[in-house]
Amino acid sequence: MRILVRTDAGDAAECAAGLIAERLARDPKTVLGLATGGTMEEVYRRLIVRHRAGTCRFAEATSFNLDEYVGLGAEHPCSYWRYMREHLFDHVDLAAERAHLPRGDAADPQAEAERYEAAIVAAGDIGLQLLGLGPNGHIGFNEPSSSLASLTRVKTLARSTREANARFFARAEDVPRLAITMGIGTILRAREVVLVAIGPGKAEAAARMIEGAVSASCPASVLQFHRHCTVVLDRAAAEGLALRDYYEDIHPGGC
Ligand code: F6R
Numbered sequence: 001m002r003i004l005v006r007t008d009a010g011d012a013a014e015c016a017a018g019l020i021a022e023r024l025a026r027d028p029k030t031v032l033g034l035a036t037g038g039t040m041e042e043v044y045r046r047l048i049v050r051h052r053a054g055t056c057r058f059a060e061a062t063s064f065n066l067d068e069y070v071g072l073g074a075e076h077p078c079s080y081w082r083y084m085r086e087h088l089f090d091h092v093d094l095a096a097e098r099a100h101l102p103r104g105d106a107a108d109p110q111a112e113a114e115r116y117e118a119a120i121v122a123a124g125d126i127g128l129q130l131l132g133l134g135p136n137g138h139i140g141f142n143e144p145s146s147s148l149a150s151l152t153r154v155k156t157l158a159r160s161t162r163e164a165n166a167r168f169f170a171r172a173e174d175v176p177r178l179a180i181t182m183g184i185g186t187i188l189r190a191r192e193v194v195l196v197a198i199g200p201g202k203a204e205a206a207a208r209m210i211e212g213a214v215s216a217s218c219p220a221s222v223l224q225f226h227r228h229c230t231v232v233l234d235r236a237a238a239e240g241l242a243l244r245d246y247y248e249d250i251h252p253g254g255c
Contacts, residue, residue, distance in 0.1 A: 002230045003247040004254035005238040009198040012234045016196045017046035021056040023128045028060040033129030035066050036080045044088040051092045058094035065101040066140040070178035073105035102180035109154045113180045117152035129190035133197040137205045137218035141181035144217045150183030193229040197237040207240035
């Protein structure tokens with residue numbers, strides 16, 4: 001794992017946006033794995049700035065989002081489709097027919113999950129996977145106890161995840177209980193992973209992911225097995241790292 005500790009949240013987002021832009025410059029046909037949530041909003045803002053400056057093009061890229069809530073159609077204001085349109089898709093030149101999310105309102109969510117997994121395989125798997133980190137160590141919606149070999153499927157959200165995501169809904173009880181999520185096995189097939197975690201609320205999960213035992217009780221810890229994984233943290237999220245000095249010696253300033 002390459003651990004980059006940046007000064008603050010904005011700096012961490014800029015670093016992640018830079019890694020994505022570099023990848024797209026090297027391989028414009030990259031298959032991107034995308035995430036949603038609070039952390040990504042700033043990453044996408046920085047990508048849009050680069051796109052407007054002419055330094056980041058998505059025209060030949062394909063994307064697959066990690067997850068979608070079961071029961072929410074694309075036009076639902078809290079769906080991840082709407083999130084992606086608002087925070088990225090409506091502002092860059094990614095072709096609509098190559099931007100994929102699971103269909104949350106599919107009549108048979110498990111069949112939709114299997115279709116989505118097959119579509120990722122057919123696209124040649126993910127080239128660069130962007131991830132956030134749940135305070136409980138989840139990646140995508142692979143909650144603690146998820147199989148480390150899992151594929152895209154329907155998962156029940158942990159109560160703490162529903163509470164954390166309640167801020168995006170009008171009422172806490174509106175947060176769906178189920179989501180379709182890429183599996184951990186799906187994520188591990190990505191050729192490159194960039195995980196971003198910011199703020200003190202992620203410090204414990206970040207320490208378990210980077211320095212703890214590989215365990216389904218902290219799904220992100222499986223990234224220790226990935227050959228090309230970069231973790232971008234701000235100082236607050238790096239607070240619990242025992243080997244922080246070492247990471248900062250290797251990558252001064254998180255570069
Ligand atoms: C979102 C996703 C989640 C989030 C994670 C962190 O598509 O898959 O794993 O990345 O819950 O969310 P924030 O950034 O809101 O703290």
